[in-house]
Amino acid sequence: MKKRAAGGIVRAVRLTMFVMPLLLAACDRQGDSPALASAQAATATQSSAQSAQAVQAAAQHAGASVPVAAPAAAHGGGQTRAEVYASVRKMTAVGKLMFFDKSLSGSGKLACATCHSPDHAFGPPNALAVQLGGADMHEQGMRAVPSLKYLQSVPQFTAHFHESDDDGDESIDAGPTGGLTWDGRVDHGSDQARIPLLSSFEMASTPQKVATAVRAAPYADAFRDAFGEHVFESDLATFNAVLKAFETFEQTPELFYPYSSKYDAYLAGKTQLTAAELHGLQLFNDEKKGNCASCHVSERTRSGAPPQFSDFGLIAIGVPRNRSLAVNRDPKFHDLGACGPERTDLKGRDEYCGIFRTPTLRNVALRKTFFHNGIYHSLDEVVRFYAQRDTNPAKFYPVAHGKVQKFDDLPQQYWANLNTDPPFDRKPGDQPALDEAEIKDVVAFLNTLTDGYQPEAQH
Numbered sequence: 001m002k003k004r005a006a007g008g009i010v011r012a013v014r015l016t017m018f019v020m021p022l023l024l025a026a027c028d029r030q031g032d033s034p035a036l037a038s039a040q041a042a043t044a045t046q047s048s049a050q051s052a053q054a055v056q057a058a059a060q061h062a063g064a065s066v067p068v069a070a071p072a073a074a075h076g077g078g079q080t081r082a083e084v085y086a087s088v089r090k091m092t093a094v095g096k097l098m099f100f101d102k103s104l105s106g107s108g109k110l111a112c113a114t115c116h117s118p119d120h121a122f123g124p125p126n127a128l129a130v131q132l133g134g135a136d137m138h139e140q141g142m143r144a145v146p147s148l149k150y151l152q153s154v155p156q157f158t159a160h161f162h163e164s165d166d167d168g169d170e171s172i173d174a175g176p177t178g179g180l181t182w183d184g185r186v187d188h189g190s191d192q193a194r195i196p197l198l199s200s201f202e203m204a205s206t207p208q209k210v211a212t213a214v215r216a217a218p219y220a221d222a223f224r225d226a227f228g229e230h231v232f233e234s235d236l237a238t239f240n241a242v243l244k245a246f247e248t249f250e251q252t253p254e255l256f257y258p259y260s261s262k263y264d265a266y267l268a269g270k271t272q273l274t275a276a277e278l279h280g281l282q283l284f285n286d287e288k289k290g291n292c293a294s295c296h297v298s299e300r301t302r303s304g305a306p307p308q309f310s311d312f313g314l315i316a317i318g319v320p321r322n323r324s325l326a327v328n329r330d331p332k333f334h335d336l337g338a339c340g341p342e343r344t345d346l347k348g349r350d351e352y353c354g355i356f357r358t359p360t361l362r363n364v365a366l367r368k369t370f371f372h373n374g375i376y377h378s379l380d381e382v383v384r385f386y387a388q389r390d391t392n393p394a395k396f397y398p399v400a401h402g403k404v405q406k407f408d409d410l411p412q413q414y415w416a417n418l419n420t421d422p423p424f425d426r427k428p429g430d431q432p433a434l435d436e437a438e439i440k441d442v443v444a445f446l447n448t449l450t451d452g453y454q455p456e457a458q459h
């Protein structure tokens, strides 16, 4: 059985990826001491060299050994800190333009931002369970679009996660944790960006088409300026630079991890929660009630870092089958998360079937579609599922011949993987963990996690 330290949190393990923009932010905000500056320069240089290795590794994944158009910064050694930062800024700027560029898609109609809407915390702009894409824009994906915010502290995927001594009990194996996408199958934003660009049901493009589009784009000169004059010499070099630009853009702190919610203001002592929000927070944390915080961490770490509202564990909670999805017309098809079919390295490993990465709940109130298959469309429904899944399963799963088909999207041989911690520790007839009024308060609390809160505007 999987165990999680109460209130524990995963620290930002992916420092190599994220140190540069963080340093940029820190130094923009605080000005710098010379000693700090030189330490930062050393770290930044090292980090960009590592990023260059990551790009190289990504290229090797693609089965080709190519000259990688690494950013000038990646050459390390001879670069000043200012040059490293300038290079990151340039990559971020082109990454942003590309994020909105539909010409990178096979259909010419789909940009990253079409699915990852900036007005919805870079999550889906509508209530569709899954978005449409592909060459003709009629192909349906099989998973809900996740928010791209607060991914900076998702650790790389590991089957056995141990918290740092700082933040929890190091001796506890928290089980499979981390990685990007719902099943944790990639570790870097660059590898991730390859997926939608090339997927037949998303942007349906090819490295060649993407490279051609970038060379013809209004930002082609800026792109060359960011990645060096050789970047257009081969399609693959261009494509790898594109992936790198997306990864760099996704680490812009003010866009992707501003920590500007009402709850952050509350933690900083700058505002108060209403009675309903505060009660919701208590229920969210209470191990005998919602117990939500055991997975969706709500407290600062011991070292003072703000909560991410996820410990990034991969967990099976038995989300009902979404019968409106095209893939699910085949009764034998199941999206089993970490054991496949999208993820292939853990195929056949039964203990990984049915598990999906715990999403952050920051900005969750901006969504209109929830869980990996987009089955629910309101937070009330989601919280009710947690509270009553076991006490009243007929409310959530189909009933055939008078029998509830509980866990209808997870074949029975994998049921041992299902989480059984509260609120999933009950049976029909038991009292639900939360009543209707309590569900309302938990939802009120979830509404405090939306970025962009302005204390003076509210009374």
Ligand code: HEC
Pocket: 099, 110, 111, 112, 113, 114, 115, 116, 131, 132, 133, 141, 143, 144, 145, 146, 147, 148, 151, 179, 180, 181, 182, 183, 189, 192, 193, 196, 197, 201, 202, 203, 246, 250, 342
């Ligand atoms: C057709 C809709 C669609 C488009 C277009 C799209 N994505 Fe996504 N994105 C998704 C879905 C769905 C997932 C979840 C995939 C999964 O779990 O298998 C996802 C996942 C991600 C993730 C991982 C998030 C997480 O929680 O780990 C990142 C990062 C990402 N997309 C970036 C991009 C970038 C960059 C682009 C443009 C190059 C892009 N996406 C284009 C639908 C889309």
Ligand code: HEC
Pocket: 284, 290, 291, 292, 293, 294, 295, 296, 313, 314, 315, 316, 317, 319, 356, 357, 358, 359, 361, 364, 367, 369, 370, 371, 372, 373, 379, 382, 383, 386, 387, 419, 421, 422, 423, 442
């Ligand atoms: C045992 C770990 C665990 C506990 C406890 C838990 N969650 Fe979750 N939560 C998850 C996982 C895993 C998912 C994704 C499941 C999936 O899609 O298959 C999730 C998804 C969600 C989502 C959907 C977010 C999105 O972007 O689609 C919401 C909302 C949510 N949880 C709220 C809560 C609340 C409220 C509680 C307490 C009542 C709670 N969770 C308790 C692990 C947990």
